[in-house]
Amino acid sequence: MTSPYEWLIGVRYLRAGRRSGRNSFISFMSLVSIAGVGLGVAALIVVLSVMNGFQRDVGARMISVLSHIEVFDARGLMRDWQATARDAARNPAVQAAAPFAEVPGMLLQEDTMKPALLRGILPEQEAKVADFMQGKNAAALDMLKPGAWQIVLGSELAKALHVKAGDHVILAMPSQQSSLNNVMPQTRRFTVAGTFEVGHFEFDSGMAFIHMQDAEELLHVDAPIGLRLRIADANQAPQVAQALKNSLNGDYLVRDWTQRNSTWFAAVQSQKHMMFIILTLIVAVAAFNVVAMLVMSVTDKRADIAILRTLGARPSSIMKIFMVQGLLSGLMGVLAGTTLGVLIAWNLPDIASGIEHLLGVQLLDKNIYFITSVPSQLLWSDVTGVVGVAVALSFLSTLYPSWWATRTNPAEALRYE
Incomplete structure (x- = not known):
């Protein structure tokens, strides 16, 4: 179990730049990593909802005739x-x-x-x-x-x-x-x-x-x-x-x-899987921002790490501190992205209609997509899967920088302090 002081220091490192005004670039990178993960999660939820809605609406209209x-x-x-x-x-x-x-x-x-x-x-x-x-x-x-x-x-x-x-x-x-x-x-x-x-x-x-x-x-x-x-x-x-x-x-x-339309339904399901994989890569790229942010944070906190080590902190505790910092950044991004994605998915038909009216365009050509309005069906199983993948990627992105922090030599880090 993570000790309380490790959580407290990890949270403090996440907030310190914005509180004190110091290390503004690291604070900016933290915001970028949160925003990147959030946008990736929101995009994945919205796209999967559109694919679900498309399959539901077209399938229902097929069944009404077939x-x-x-x-x-x-x-x-x-x-x-x-x-x-x-x-x-x-x-x-x-x-x-x-x-x-x-x-x-x-x-x-x-x-x-x-x-x-x-x-x-x-x-x-x-x-x-x-x-x-x-x-x-x-x-x-x-x-x-x-x-x-x-x-x-x-x-x-x-x-x-x-x-x-x-x-x-x-x-x-x-x-x-x-x-x-x-x-x-x-x-x-x-x-x-x-x-x-x-x-x-x-x-x-x-x-x-x-x-x-x-x-x-x-x-x-x-x-x-x-x-x-x-x-x-x-x-x-x-x-x-x-x-x-x-x-x-x-x-x-x-x-x-289902036999008469098996090819169509298989194609839609295959497209949904491919979109999930492609957009998951976007979330993974956003998670790399967490790596960059933590690497810079470790570099900036070398003196703090040395002091903690001299006070008796174990390497595993140092690793947990930066894992907490990175994982909290990822969780904040996942929470923000899930909230944004769910809200957009619930209101997507109205949003799409407003965009069409504002720009004077038709987003879906009925000659190609069979339907003329943008459908959306939010499935909580999809949301759970997206959240799970995003949290896992955020956690994995904390491992290397946190391990690298344990390699800090206290004597060398304090030499010029």
């Missing part, structure tokens, strides 16, 4: 989807089911052409499994009627095609008679029934909904291609999917939403 779980019949079409839905509902985690079909193609409006994925749905069933079907989105999709050849476009897709409700678009897709050497397109005219918006650019700009009956006619089939399931907790989708695969009667292929 299926929690998709079930396909290995034999082809799912002709008796109602029976499969009842079979899946025996799992207590499954809350609802809806059939679907997907039609890839190109949408044309005059001289504008955009690729799109058309999903055939039964509106009354889709509302049970899709979180985005609320308010205006639900009203637009409820307008889809079998045989009416209506289409609901993503908001960005409608803007790109320059169409609104009541206008017409042409769907072009390969015909059943197409071959590798002779691709014959088939076309179909749709009336725009409305638009939907989920806040995810990929879906808003490349997806559309049509009625299931119209999709089956386009694909020349008489049944949906699969079943979309909604479960109570989307995070449990892999476990529920595996349970369904084992319990469903028949040969079924089961896929959860």
Whole structure:
């Protein structure tokens, strides 16, 4: 345990320059080391919060459109989807089911052409499994009627095609008679029934909904291609999917939403880890200021060290004095940085909005980042990790200067005093 006098002297050395006005440069270096560690910690907390918020917001918008779980019949079409839905509902985690079909193609409006994925749905069933079907989105999709050849476009897709409700678009897709050497397109005219918006650019700009009956006619089939399931907790989708695969009667292929977007989520998690490592290096560089400050402090306090040694202080006590001084500097920086980082992370969306308004710029391009506002989600586990790493680096930075202080020769240090 550290003796009380060692703590008292370490604290006094930390405060002496500012109190007496002497050794102002050492005092300045102490402030620089505190500020450096604090800014590094704050930056690390804010960046990790942004990465968490980005993953949360984009993931939530993905899940609102994508299926929690998709079930396909290995034999082809799912002709008796109602029976499969009842079979899946025996799992207590499954809350609802809806059939679907997907039609890839190109949408044309005059001289504008955009690729799109058309999903055939039964509106009354889709509302049970899709979180985005609320308010205006639900009203637009409820307008889809079998045989009416209506289409609901993503908001960005409608803007790109320059169409609104009541206008017409042409769907072009390969015909059943197409071959590798002779691709014959088939076309179909749709009336725009409305638009939907989920806040995810990929879906808003490349997806559309049509009625299931119209999709089956386009694909020349008489049944949906699969079943979309909604479960109570989307995070449990892999476990529920595996349970369904084992319990469903028949040969079924089961896929959860994490498999469909595994590359994206893995990339975001990898970026978060890399940002943590890079910004930790910034904290490490700031911790080197503690080394420089302690080295100068040891040089300045050589006479004090010699006097303490002649009074009987052991080398380990001398080392502890300067470790206390350096560690307190680091802890002050960590405390200040944690407070600043947490406050910024909590208020980051408002801060970013204010900066955008003041400078007249948009910080996030929705064509690249899928979202337009800066998200933030503060996780205390991240804060704990950042604080732990910063304190450890601050402690390590005190070891060499403190050890060097024990090498002071009392007779030589007092020779010119």
